[in-house]
Amino acid sequence: MIPPQSCRKWVIAKPLGADGIIRAENFAMTEQPLPALAEGQALVRTRLINLHSRTRLKLAKMAVGETDLANYGLAEIVASRDPLLPEGSSVHWQLGWQDWQVISRDEKPIGYAPPTPAVRALNQTHAPMNYVLRPEIAQGWPSDAVMHVFGTSGTTALLGLRRCGPISAGENVLVAAASGSVGSLAAQIAKAKGARVVGLAGGTDRCAWVTDALSIDHCLDYRAPDLAERLRAAFPRGIDLFCDGVGGSLTQTVAPMLNRGGRLFSYGSSASFYGDESARAAGEGLRGAFGITPEIEALCDERAIRIECWIVFDHYYERLSLEDELAAMVRAGSLKAVTDVTRGFENLPSAIMAMYECPHSGKAQVDFEG
Numbered sequence: 001m002i003p004p005q006s007c008r009k010w011v012i013a014k015p016l017g018a019d020g021i022i023r024a025e026n027f028a029m030t031e032q033p034l035p036a037l038a039e040g041q042a043l044v045r046t047r048l049i050n051l052h053s054r055t056r057l058k059l060a061k062m063a064v065g066e067t068d069l070a071n072y073g074l075a076e077i078v079a080s081r082d083p084l085l086p087e088g089s090s091v092h093w094q095l096g097w098q099d100w101q102v103i104s105r106d107e108k109p110i111g112y113a114p115p116t117p118a119v120r121a122l123n124q125t126h127a128p129m130n131y132v133l134r135p136e137i138a139q140g141w142p143s144d145a146v147m148h149v150f151g152t153s154g155t156t157a158l159l160g161l162r163r164c165g166p167i168s169a170g171e172n173v174l175v176a177a178a179s180g181s182v183g184s185l186a187a188q189i190a191k192a193k194g195a196r197v198v199g200l201a202g203g204t205d206r207c208a209w210v211t212d213a214l215s216i217d218h219c220l221d222y223r224a225p226d227l228a229e230r231l232r233a234a235f236p237r238g239i240d241l242f243c244d245g246v247g248g249s250l251t252q253t254v255a256p257m258l259n260r261g262g263r264l265f266s267y268g269s270s271a272s273f274y275g276d277e278s279a280r281a282a283g284e285g286l287r288g289a290f291g292i293t294p295e296i297e298a299l300c301d302e303r304a305i306r307i308e309c310w311i312v313f314d315h316y317y318e319r320l321s322l323e324d325e326l327a328a329m330v331r332a333g334s335l336k337a338v339t340d341v342t343r344g345f346e347n348l349p350s351a352i353m354a355m356y357e358c359p360h361s362g363k364a365q366v367d368f369e370g
């Protein structure tokens with residue numbers, strides 16, 4: 001293939017208004033020249049990106065005229081001047097809203113801390129999520145499944161359950177945000193490990209979808225005014241493990257129901273990310289941002305409840321082993337990708353808008369090729 005001279009690129013046309021609502025007028029499609037490849041660079045064609053741009057848009061991380069380069073995407077190397085980025089291979093990389101892009105292993109992570117030496121040695125790059133995918137993973141499944149199961153969502157879910165393990169058969173597991181990207185995988189993995197799994201989702205239809213699609217035992221509507229009572233009824237013997245990607249008041253409701261010797265896998269803050277809750281006000285640092293208040297810390301200490309709270313990149317040296325276990329589960333039929341794919345590069349702004357206007361299930365993605 002003859003590499004193109006230019007790429008199509010979505011950029012910020014104007015900052016979000018005071019209401020914070022993302023509108024079509026905030027985006028503009030441009031055509032921009034691609035630079036000639038320098039030593040150590042490669043040209044990639046992006047197949048698909050995962051979407052998670054809301055905070056970056058809201059915090060105005062991109063200036064007018066800039067694209068968002070922080071998305072994790074799957075791209076194919078079409079030309080290369082780096083032997084460690086071979087032509088024909090696929091990369092998992094932080095990519096922009098553009099169909100072609102020049103990349104380099106020297107790139108620093110955007111929006112995240114630099115990788116640890118162990119992660120750098122594994123990926124041979126300077127960003128924790130930039131790496132060449134193994135062919136058996138890249139070619140084993142469609143792009144959307146690769147980017148859901150083997151990307152940040154799947155590795156976070158499995159690493160969390162490993163670190164909260166072993167999970168004994170019949171243990172009682174509650175998964176918040178079971179309709180979400182990480183939660184939908186965590187719920188399936190906990191079920192595959194023999195637990196009794198109850199999910200949480202927003203509304204009756206979403207709950208019905210969760211139990212059907214994920215084949216878990218039960219799902220409760222987190223918006224129900226009597227949620228605490230419903231949880232107590234669903235867990236008459238208490239909760240052994242809580243997978244919590246939500247934080248805020250939900251964590252405070254559930255924590256007292258955790259059994260002695262239980263585990264709290266606290267990985268996210270959807271309550272503040274999507275809702276109005278100021279979860280960050282709860283306490284200091286990452287644990288505070290994810291809803292672990294000093295009271296919850298004390299309760300967990302007193303009941304010998306293990307808390308697992310980290311960002312997956314810090315443990316990325318386990319990536320290959322996580323990928324292998326995830327691949328085995330997918331092949332065995334106990335784990336499936338749950339994706340919400342918008343098709344067509346030209347539809348990228350509507351995909352970002354839709355992500356915050358209406359609920360989606362699993363990972364929101366844009367397939368550039370339609």
Ligand SMILES: NC(=O)c1ccc[n+]([C@@H]2O[C@H](COP(=O)([O-])OP(=O)(O)OC[C@H]3O[C@@H](n4cnc5c(N)ncnc54)[C@H](OP(=O)(O)O)[C@@H]3O)[C@@H](O)[C@H]2O)c1
Nearest residue numbers: 177179180181182201202245267268269270275311312359
């Ligand atoms: N620690 C890590 O390394 C790591 C890795 C990946 C993600 N994360 C974090 O984990 C969180 C979830 O990420 P994700 O990609 O799984 O998100 P996602 O796919 O966008 O899903 C969000 C989920 O949150 C639920 N939700 C929204 N507001 C809620 C509320 N007020 N109370 C309860 N549930 C609520 C939604 O349920 P309904 O749609 O059914 O209402 C949905 O299932 C984010 O904060 C993300 O930054 C952390």
